[in-house]
Amino acid sequence: MSIRHGLLALLDQGPRYGYQLRTEFEARTGATWPLNVGQVYTTLGRLERDGLVEAAGEDDEGHQFYAVTHEGRAELRRWFDTPVPRTNPPRDELAIKLAMAVTVPGVDVAAVVHGQRRHSMQALQDYTRLKGRALAADSGSGGDLAWLLVLEQLIFQTEAEIRWLDHCEARLAQHAERAATAAPSGPAAPTARRAVKSRDRGRTR
Amino acid sequence: MSIRHGLLALLDQGPRYGYQLRTEFEARTGATWPLNVGQVYTTLGRLERDGLVEAAGEDDEGHQFYAVTHEGRAELRRWFDTPVPRTNPPRDELAIKLAMAVTVPGVDVAAVVHGQRRHSMQALQDYTRLKGRALAADSGSGGDLAWLLVLEQLIFQTEAEIRWLDHCEARLAQHAERAATAAPSGPAAPTARRAVKSRDRGRTR
DNA sequence: CGAGCGCCACATACCCGGTATACATACTCG
DNA sequence: CGAGTATGTATACCGGGTATGTGGCGCTCG
Numbered sequence: 001m002s003i004r005h006g007l008l009a010l011l012d013q014g015p016r017y018g019y020q021l022r023t024e025f026e027a028r029t030g031a032t033w034p035l036n037v038g039q040v041y042t043t044l045g046r047l048e049r050d051g052l053v054e055a056a057g058e059d060d061e062g063h064q065f066y067a068v069t070h071e072g073r074a075e076l077r078r079w080f081d082t083p084v085p086r087t088n089p090p091r092d093e094l095a096i097k098l099a100m101a102v103t104v105p106g107v108d109v110a111a112v113v114h115g116q117r118r119h120s121m122q123a124l125q126d127y128t129r130l131k132g133r134a135l136a137a138d139s140g141s142g143g144d145l146a147w148l149l150v151l152e153q154l155i156f157q158t159e160a161e162i163r164w165l166d167h168c169e170a171r172l173a174q175h176a177e178r179a180a181t182a183a184p185s186g187p188a189a190p191t192a193r194r195a196v197k198s199r200d201r202g203r204t205r
Numbered sequence: 206m207s208i209r210h211g212l213l214a215l216l217d218q219g220p221r222y223g224y225q226l227r228t229e230f231e232a233r234t235g236a237t238w239p240l241n242v243g244q245v246y247t248t249l250g251r252l253e254r255d256g257l258v259e260a261a262g263e264d265d266e267g268h269q270f271y272a273v274t275h276e277g278r279a280e281l282r283r284w285f286d287t288p289v290p291r292t293n294p295p296r297d298e299l300a301i302k303l304a305m306a307v308t309v310p311g312v313d314v315a316a317v318v319h320g321q322r323r324h325s326m327q328a329l330q331d332y333t334r335l336k337g338r339a340l341a342a343d344s345g346s347g348g349d350l351a352w353l354l355v356l357e358q359l360i361f362q363t364e365a366e367i368r369w370l371d372h373c374e375a376r377l378a379q380h381a382e383r384a385a386t387a388a389p390s391g392p393a394a395p396t397a398r399r400a401v402k403s404r405d406r407g408r409t410r
Numbered sequence: 411c412g413a414g415c416g417c418c419a420c421a422t423a424c425c426c427g428g429t430a431t432a433c434a435t436a437c438t439c440g
Numbered sequence: 441c442g443a444g445t446a447t448g449t450a451t452a453c454c455g456g457g458t459a460t461g462t463g464g465c466g467c468t469c470g
Contacts, residue, residue, distance in 0.1 A: 002298040003427070009305035019448050028304040033296050037428060041450065080306060080317055084298045084326035085332065086363060091209040093289045095358040097350040099233040100214035101285060112285055119288035126292065146304040147378055152376075153300040153369050158291060164358050167210050171357075172270035175350060208456070224419050242459060246421065
């Protein structure tokens with residue numbers, strides 16, 4: 001639902017047409033999340049269908065303008081007022097991958113962690129370099145606050161990811177060590193296949 | 206592509222049927238990403254269509270089993286060998302929201318940040334409590350390493366999010382201050398609407 | 411004892427987001 | 441002038457997410 005609301009927010013500044021929205025969206029989130037143009041038109045269609053937006057005529061060049069409706073403004077206010085739910089966050093592919101890696105036998109977990117760490121470090125450096133450029137370009141008054149904040153979000157998240165990977169490495173070592181001391185000669189049940197019935201770990205809500 | 210590969214990894218341990226896969230998937234990623242059963246069947250269908258998986262008969266109770274093919278195993282190995290790309294990461298709704306909040310006039314950005322911070326703190330506490338429970342339940346040898354790692358990933362990410370929110374607050378204050386000193390009596394262009402043409406901030410790749 | 415309830419199991423429909431692509435016009439530069 | 445590039449709109453297709461429908465089976469409780 002982020003694109004939907006993002007476009008709504010942009011339209012709140014006044015009527016816009018499709019391509020223009022794409023341009024303005026990318027000016028804020030930049031290269032990190034390039035927005036496919038097609039997405040804009042389909043989303044506008046859905047917004048219009050749901051009554052949050054309405055066609056507002058064409059200009060002399062044939063650009064189809066859209067404007068927020070009253071209901072659209074209400075929806076926008078609701079979006080800003082309620083926090084994005086961080087209980088059940090979006091699936092993270094890396095987390096799933098590691099969860100699988102430590103479970104299925106025959107996967108070199110340490111190698112997976114290392115490979116990912118190198119890649120994430122590279123990404124972090126790229127982001128940091130971009131941030132430096134953004135700060136330099138913007139030496140005067142804060143021109144592109146939005147872009148800067150998005151960049152810093154990426155930096156914070158990537159740093160956390162790297163720390164987590166290091167933490168995983170430590171935990172894996174500790175885990176291996178424990179297994180070794182527990183069963184010095186041949187582990188009793190190295191990858192003890194739990195019975196399928198063992199579901200119902202305590203759910204949240 | 207994470208579910209696709211996740212199921213593939215589970216099937217690598219031997220033939221399974223649909224519901225069983227859901228159960229085993231949730232045993233690892235737990236309450237955080239509850240997997241809808243329907244998703245399993247549609248994904249299995251696609252995997253079969255793509256030749257990564259094949260039907261492996263039914264048992265006496267009519268359960269339709271699936272098994273990885275040779276090509277499926279190759280695909281799985283490829284998945285583990287290549288890091289998940291952290292350049293162009295998935296869209297983060299919170300980042301988009303703040304990017305919009307600082308751009309469109311008439312939004313109380315500080316309130317948005319604060320509301321989100323409280324919510325994220327709550328989520329962090331929930332995760333920490335879950336982790337405590339997981340560690341207690343698992344006092345012996347590491348029974349549920351996967352679930353623990355996933356939990357810790359969430360904790361690390363949420364901590365980073367909170368730090369980022371605090372950072373945003375600081376940056377906003379500094380930004381407001383700069384604007385005040387730059388133009389003591391009425392800011393020259395408070396929300397300087399950049400011309401639409403100002404695209405092409407330096408792209409990555 | 412049998413009516414409901416909840417779990418197991420499979421299937422389908424629908425929506426949204428992501429990507430590619432088709433197609434048309436205008437400008438620019440060698 | 442023609443090729444390439446930017447502007448602009450539209451559509452098709454895929455994968456992921458969610459809700460819902462449909463049975464069968466076992467358990468519990470009045």
